Amino acid sequence: MISGAPKKRDSVQEDDWMTTYGDMVTLLLGFFILLASISKVDMALFEQVQAGMAKGMGKRDIETPIENLKQEMKEILVQMNVDEVSSVGSDTSGVVIEFASSSFFEPGSATLREESLPVLRRVADTLNADVYKSFQVEVQGHTDDTPIHTQQFPSNWELSAERATGVVRFFIADQMVPARLRAVGLADVAPKVPNLDPFGNPLPANREINRRIVIRVNPSRG
Incomplete structure (x- = not known):
């Protein structure tokens, strides 16, 4: 002993x-x-x-809803064959999903293309899952710097706002709670890339990149 x-x-x-x-x-x-x-x-x-x-610390089951949502969205875009006109990433707040405006709207129009509806429905259904129901969803409309002057859209502000609102209305029709949603029109004030070169000449490829719909999905901080 x-x-x-x-x-x-x-x-x-x-x-x-x-x-x-x-x-x-x-x-x-x-x-x-x-x-x-x-x-x-x-x-x-x-x-x-x-x-x-x-x-x-030895815990196995760890909840990572932001990363899980990002991966789910990437898979959806690939399955729907729109991964070439869209992207999924994250910022300091949550998940960022971008779509080229041309895949959603005709030029100068805020009416959703028929072919865009199944994609939006998959996105909405995913965001309506119980695990993501506390997340806030902000839809942003972006244009390039080409002016628009029509009776319906006196400027790019109206066009971008109406496009964002159209997506929000679709989400509400798909049973998403309105209090979760925000529609923001940003016209051409937040470009991803320059619309013009250093000499003031237009850059068509860059303008196409800047015409986009951005869906930001952020965990609610209560």
């Missing part, structure tokens, strides 16, 4: 590091939660860090 006592103490000493490690991970997790509560945090990055730390 006496010879067995040192082995027991050695076993206890060997396990001491786990207590220290657990304390360190808990402190780090608390630090990141504190950052999230007092500052604007990259939600997608924070989710990844939180999941990584939780796994380090």
